[in-house]
Amino acid sequence: AEDPIKVGILHSLSGTMAISESALKDTMLMLIEKQNAAGGILGRQLEPVVVDPASNWPLFAEKARELLAKDKVDVIFGNWTSVSRKSVLPVIEELNGLLFYPVQYEGEESSENVFYTGAAPNQQAIPAVNYLMNDIGVERWVLAGTDYVYPRTTNKILETYLKAQGVAPEDIMINYTPFGHSDWQAIVSDIKAFGSAGKKTAVVSTINGDANVPFYRELGNQGINAADIPVVAFSVGEQELSGIDTGPLVGHLAAWNYFMSVDADANYEFIDAWVAYTGKEDAVTNDPMEAHYIGFNMYVEAVKKAGTTDVNAVKDAIIGVAVPNLTGGIATMMPNHHITKPVLIGEIQDNGQFSVVWQTPSTVVGDAWSDFLPGSKDLISDWRKPMSCGNFNVVSGTCGGKAAVAAQ
Amino acid sequence: MSFLKELANRDKVFNFLIPEVSPVDVRHGPILYLEDVSVSFDGFKAINNLNLTIDDGELRCIIGPNGAGKTTMMDIITGKTRPDTGSVWFGSRHNLLTKSEPEIASLGIGRKFQKPTVFEALTVFENLELAMAADKRVLPTLTAVLNGECRDRIDEVLETIGLRNLRAALAGILSHGQKQWLEIGMLLMQKPRLLLVDEPVAGMTEQEMERTAELLTTLAGKQSVVVVEHDMGFVRSIARKVTVLHQGSVLAEGTMDQVSNHPDVIKVYLGEET
Amino acid sequence: MLKIQKIDQYYGESHTLWDLELDVPEGQCTCVMGRNGVGKTTLMKCIMGEETVKSGSITFAQEVELTQKKIEDRSRLGIGYVPQGRQIFPLLTVEENLRTGLAVRKDGSKKIPERVYELFPVLEEMRHRRGGDLSGGQQQQLAIGRALVIEPRLLILDEPGEGIQPNIVAQIGEVIRTLIKEDGLTVLLVEQKLPFARKYADRFAILDRGRRVAEGEIAGLTNELIKKHLTV
C-alpha cells in the first residue's frame, strides 16, 4: 500500500494550556481512528503524529517545524491560543504547510496556509451583543477581559460597535485583569455598583481560562444572578464548566457556534463516539472540538477532491468544500479561509450544559478583517486565484504586505 | 593603563612591613580618637560614653571582662556598627562615622576578627592575595596581574604565619589555630596604618604566642596596633599601655602593673589569684 | 571511661589520625595537647561521631562501642561536648540554647539546672538575648553551660578557656574539679595553655601529626616533652 497520510497534532499536553488542549488531541485521534476504520482517504491510512509544545510559545514554532521538516506531515491540526498560532505562522508559511486552527480568535489575520475553523469576532461577539441588546434590552455594558490581545481586540470591536449603536460612553465599563486572576472581589463589587444605576446591565466576558472559576464564584457569592446582571462569555464552554459548580451560575450565557446540548443527530452520534472513545460516561464535548470535526472532514473532502495530499492542490480544492456541522447545518470553507457557522447563545444549566436560547437564523461567514476597526475595515481576504490575497484593500485596490513579497 | 601599573608597582619597592604612605594626618596628635561614643542594642548599653585615644605608632592592649564591649568598639571603628552618639576620628582628617567599611579599610585600618573568618572556598594563597594592599576598585582588580614581587611578598607572609605547606590548600580545611594565623597573615598583607587585633592568640600554643608577641611588637612604631586579649601572660609580654574596658566604658588605663593591681580590675576581671 | 584503640581517620585523601590510642580513666581530667592542626579537634569529633573513623574502636564505659552509634545517641549515653569555636545556635535565645540539652536528661526534667546559672550568672542575665549577639566569651560560657545541662558522665572540652576572661577561666577550672570530685565526672580536655592544664588536669596526652606521642600523669609533663612536641 501507499505511505500513510501523516496528520500532525500540535496541542499542549502539559503546562497551563493542557487543560483545554489535551481534549483536542484526543478528538483528533478519534477522528483519525474513525476515518481509518472507514478505509482512510484515497485508500491511504492516516497516521497521527502527536507532539507536545507544552504551552510554551517558541516551542510551538519548534514543534511545527519538527512536524513539517522532520516528520513531513501533510497537515497539522493544532494550537489554541492566538500567540501560539502567531508563533507557528511564519514556520507554516515558510515550509508551506497546512494548519487547521479550531478556536475562536480576534481575527485580523488571513494566511494562505491556515484555515480558521473557530469563530472570528463577527461569528461570536457581535451576535451575542445583538442578542443582549435586542432580546434582553441591555443598555449598560461591562466589557471584562483578561489583559491580552484577544480580549483587547474583541472589546475594541465591541466598543466601536456599541457606540455605533448609540450606546453612550458612560454606559460602557471596560476592565482588564491579569492572567489567572483569582481575586475578583473588588471588580465584582464594581460591576454590581455599575449595574445598579437603574439600567439593564450585562457583562461581556472575554476572561480567559482559569480566571473564570473564581470570577463566577465571586458573582454568586456577592449575590449577582443572571436575572440581574447576565454575563455572556466567549471562552467558557462545557469543558470549563465541568470544573465549576454550576448551581449558582444558572442563566449566565455563552456565545458559541456549537453546544453539546444541541438537539441534532450528528451531534448525538459525535457525543456517543466521544464517550466511547474516552471511556468516560461524563466526557463532554465543546465548540473547538466541533471545529476540529469540521476541519478534519473538510480536509478529508478536499484531499478526495484534489486526489492528492499535495499542499497546494489541497489549498485550492478546499475552498468551497461544504461538510455538515454538528448542529444540523452545513459548514462551508470560504475563500478567506474562514468557515460559515451558526451563532448560538446558550444559558448555563445546573447540569453543566447550555440550553440554547437564541440562534442566528442562518450561518454567518467568518470575517477575517473586522469592519469595526479603522485599520481593517477596507480589507478583504480571498485566496482564490487569481486574487490570492489575504489582505486586499478594496479602496486602494491593492494587495498589502505578504502578497507583495510573494510577487517579488 | 601603564600609569596604573606604575602606581601599583611603586609600592613594591617597600618591604611589606613598611606601611604604605597613607593619607592619614597625624601631625596633630593621635591616630585614633573616640569621644563619647555610645551604642545600645535593644536598650542594652554595650558601649557607654567611651573615650579612647591611640597615638601614632602605639601598641595598645585592651582588656576587660566578657561583654565589656571590646569587639563592639572595633565594630564601631571599622564601620560595622554605627554608634548612637559620639565621634570617631582617624587622624585629624577622617571622620570614620561618615565612611563605609571599604572606605575605612582603604584608609588603612585593618582588622582581625575574634572568630576567625577567612574565605573558605579560596586557597590560603588566594586569601592572602586578596588581602594584599592594591588598588581595590573594580576595573583595576579585573586587570590586576600577580607579578613576581607580589608573589614574593605573599611567600614571605606565608613563611611568617607558618602556612607555607598549606599554601594551595583551601582555607576551609584549616584547623582553628591555622585560621587564626591566616587571618593575621591577611592583616599583614593589607599593610594598614592601624591594626585592630581581636584575640590573636586564642588557641595558640605558648610558643606561638611568643611569636605573635614578637610580630606585634615589631609592627608597633611603624604601624599602630590595638590588641584585645584575655591571656594575661601574652598581654604582659607585649603591653606598654593597657586599657581596661568595663560595661562599655574605660575602667582603668595605665601600665600593666598599674592595671593589674587596680582593685576594680581585679574584682571584675582578673580574679583574686592571678 | 573511654578507651580509644587504634583509630584512623581521613579527610578525603589526607590521613589525619594515625593508629591513635588513648585512655581516659574514669573520674579524672585528661588533657590532650599538641600544636595547631595536629588533629586534636578531629579526635574529639571522632568521639562525638561528627567524623567517622576508618578503623579502630572507641569504647565508652567499658561496654558501649561508640563507632557504631549515631551522633544523637552518644549524647544520650551521657557525653557532653563543648566544641571548638563555640557552635552555639546563634538565632536561639540563651535560654533556648540551654534548653536544647534538656531532651536527653535522664531525669526528664524540663528545667535548666540551677548550677548552670550559678556558674555563669551572665547567662541568666542575658537569657532572652539571642545567642549570636553575645560577646565571644559569653558565647563560650554558653557553650559550656549547654553541655552541663545534659548532666554528662563524660565532658569533652575543646579549648574551653578560649576568649574567656581570666577569673572565669579559673572558675571553670574549679567547676571541673568540683564536678569530678563530687559527681564523679570524667573530663577530656583539649588545652594549649600550660598553666591551666598543669593546674586542673590529672593526666595528659600529646598529639603530633595525628599520632599520640606521649602520655602520662600530668606531673610527667616535662619541659623536655613540651619542647619536643609543643613548640615549632
Next chain:
Amino acid sequence: MWLTRPLAERSTQTFLGVLFAALAVVTVLHLALPEDNALHVSAYTVTLLGKYLCYALLAVAVDLVWGYLGILSLGHGAFFALGGYAMGMYLMRQIGDRGTYGDPVLPDFMVFLNWQELPWYWLGFDMAWFAFAMVLLAPGLLALVFGFLAFRSRVTGVYLSIITQALTFALMLAFFRNEMGFGGNNGLTDFRDLLGFNLRTDATRLGLFLATGVALAIGFVICRGIVTSKLGRVSVACRDAEARTRFLGYRVERVQLFVFVISAMLAGVAGALYVPQVGIINPSEFSPLFSIEIVVWVALGGRATLYGAVIGAVLVNYAKTVLTGVMPDAWLFALGGLFVLVTVFLPKGIAGLVFKPKKAAAPANNPDTQEATV
C-alpha cells in the same frame, strides 16, 4: 590582558575546541551532504541547535552571577527577554510596509489596535546599530539600576532572589498589557529579515547558528576571564563572606554590580540571538518559572564551572525536544525525575561527573555561610 588569560588555559581551550569543532561539523553536515543522507543535518536541526546555544549563553551568564558571585538570580529571564525585545523591535521595523496592513511605520498590532503613531521608545529601532546597542543597553541599564539599588542596600540571599523574581514577574505583567506597545501576549512575530538577510532561508539560519556559537565562545571567554582574574576571586570572596570582603577594602556592591551588569548584557545578547531563530518574542520569556528553569540548567550541569552551565542548558533542552516528541504524555515525569536524580546523586552536577573537580571553586558547605550563599 584578562581576556587573553583564559585562552592560555587548558580547560578553555578544550571548551572552545569542542565548540568550534561542533560548529564546523554541523555546518559541513548541513551543507555538504544531500538531504536524504542519514547524516545530513537539516535546517530544522540547525535552528534547534542554535536555540540551544542561545540558552547555553544565557546559562553561562547565570552561572557567572550565581556560581561565582553567589547571587541567585531568579529573574535572568528578564534580561534575556529585554535583549530579545530589542532585537524583536528591530526586526519588526524591518518589516516595513510588508506587514498585513501595509503601514510603513507602525507594526501590525499597533494598526489594528488603532495606534496613531509610533511610541517614543520605538524610535530608532529601525537602525540596526541602535537596536544592537539596545540589546546590550536595555538589559544592562535595567541591571544597573536594579543592582545599584539592591546592592547598595545590601540586599542578599533569598531576599535578592525573590526581588529579582518580583522584577521579572512585574515585567511580565507589564509586557502582557497591550497598552505597553509591545504586542501584548501575542508578542512580536512575523519577522522578515535581519540586516538584509531573509530570515526564512536556510543560509540565514545557518549564519545565525554560527553567530550564536561565536557569541557563546566570546561570552564564555569573557566570563572565564572574569573568574580567573583577581576580580573573580574577589567575587568568590563576596559570595562566601561578604562582610569580610568589605573589611579588606573591596566595595562589594560595586563588584556585584559590575558582574551583574555584564551577566545581564550577556543574557541580553543571548535573547537577541534567540529571537530571530525561534521567530517570536513574547512575555512568557519573562515568566518566573522560565528563570527558575535557567537556574536548574546551571545546577544540573554543575554550578561554578561555566562549561557545566553549557552542558546543562543543552542537555535539558535536548531532553525536552526529544521527550516531548517521544512521550508527550509523560515527559514531565522524565524531566522532573531527571532534576531530582541529578541533584540527589550528582551533587556537583554533570560536570562533576565528567570532569575531575580540580581545585573546588564550589561554594563551601559551611552551615554558617549557607544563608549568605542562597
Next chain:
Amino acid sequence: MGSTRLLSQLLLVCSLLWPGFTQAQVEDTEAQQLLTALAESSFADKEAVVNRIAGSGDERARGWLESFASNKLARIESSGQFIIVTDNRGRDWTVQNALTGENLGEFSRRDIDTIRVNNALRGELEDILSVIDLKSPNQSSRLSAARTLKGSVDSALAKRVPGLIETEQSAPVRAALTEALAIYRVAEQGDLAAVETLSGSLNSQARAALQQAMRSDNPELVAAATKAMDSIEQKLTLNRAAETLYFGLSLGSVLVLAAIGLAITFGVMGVINMAHGELIMLGAYTTWGMQQLLPGQPGLALILSIPAGFMVAALAGVVIERTVIQYLKGRPLETLLATFGVSLILQQLVRTVVSPLNRTVITPEWMSGSVMINEALSLTLNRLYVIGFALVVFAGLMLIMRKTRLGLEVRAVTQNRTMARSMGIKATRVDILTFALGSGVAGLAGVALSQITNVGPNLGQSYIIDSFMVVVFGGVGNLWGTLLAGLTLGTINQLLEPWVGAVLAKILVLVLIILFIQKRPRGLFPQKGRAAEG
C-alpha cells in the same frame, strides 16, 4: 420592568385565591393544553402562558413552573408526553410524568425535548413565585419578597402595598415595604414626604429614585432629594471603605494561608520548596475527592477534608522529605532544583491520574452567599470563613512552633545540624515532622482555596510565587512577619485596584516589594543582631 403590572394583577389573583388555592385541580386536558402552549410558543409568548399557568390554580402549577425555570420541564419527543426531569446529568435522564408524577425511569437525552426557558422568563417566574411569597406564612420569605419589590412597584401595586403594610406583623418586612413604596412615590410622583423615608437608605433603587427627583423642576423636591442624597453618599463612602478593607483582609488571608506552610518549610527549615504549590494542590484535590466520596454532603465532606487534606499533604511531604530532601542537607539551593522537579512530577501526576481539567468543588450551602451588614455592605461568607480559618491555622502553628519542643528543635537543627545532633536532638525525626507539618499546612491551604479558586493541576503554580513573596516580605523565619506581610500585601492590592486596575495594581505591589526590600533588606521583621548580619 414591563412585567410588573402583570405581577400586581397576579398578586390580586393570588391573594384572592390563597385560601382555596390548593384544592383546585384543573382537568388534565386543560393542563395538557397549558403545557403544550408553553412548549410551543416563542419566548415572547411564553410569558403569558406562564401567567396563565400560575393563575390556573392547579396545585401542580408550582412544580411545573419550578421545573420549567430550571430547564427540567420537558416532553418526550416521540409520544409528546410531558415529563419532569429529576436527574439531568449524563446522557440518560431520569424522568417522571409531569401530570401524574409517576416515575418513568430513564430516557435517552436524544428522545427528550426540553421546554426552553430563558433569563427573562426565569426572572419573571421568580417574581411570580416571590409575589406569592408575600402572602407566605413564613416571615423570611415575606421579607425577601418585600425586598425584591423595591424598584418594581407600579401604580397598581402601589395601591395595594399600604394595605399590606398595615396587616404586616413583622417590622423589617414592614420597613422594606414602606421603602419600596417610598421609592415608587419619589420616582413617579415626586412625593416630598417620601423623600424623608429614603434619606439614609442604602438601596440602589432608592438612590436612582432620588436622582430622578433631583432632576425634577420642583426646587423644594430637588433640595430635599439633594440633602437625602448627601447623607446617603456619606454613608456609602464609609461602607465602601469598609468593604475595601474587608476585601483586603480576605485577599490577605488567602495569601497568608498559601504562604504559611512555606514559612515553615522554607522560613524555618530553609528548604526552598518549589513543590509547595503542589502540596496546596493536593489539599484542594483531597477536598474534591472527599466530595466525590460523600455525594450530596458537600459540607460534611469539606469539614472532613480539613484533617484529610492535612494528612494527605503531610504524607506527601514525608515522602518528599525521605526520598529527596534528606539527601540535600546543607545544600539549600539544591532543594530548589529537586523540588522543582518534584513539582513537575506532581503536576503531571494529577493530570494523568485525575484529569488535566479543573475539578468541581461544591461550596456548601452554609458557605455560599453573604451576610448582609446593610444594603450597601455585605460580607461574602466563603471569604469570611477563609479569614477565620487562616487565623486559626496561624494560631495553631504559632503554638506548635513556640510552645512545643519541636519548634525549638527544628530551629536548632537548621542553625547547626551537627551541633544539634551532638545535643541529642534526633535531627532526622525533626526534619520529617517539620516538613510534614509545613506540607500539611499547605494541604490545609488547599482545602480553603478549593472554595475560592480553580481546583486543577495549575493551582499550585499560581500561588507559589506569591507565597515566596509573602514569606520574604515578612522576613524569613518569622511567622508574625508572614501574617502581617500577607495581610498588608492583600490590603494594598485591594486599595490600589480601584485606582489603577487589577493589572497595574499587581505590578505596583511587586514594585513596592522591590522598593521595600531596599529599605529593609531583610523584610518586615528582620532577624536582627550580630548573628544575622554575619
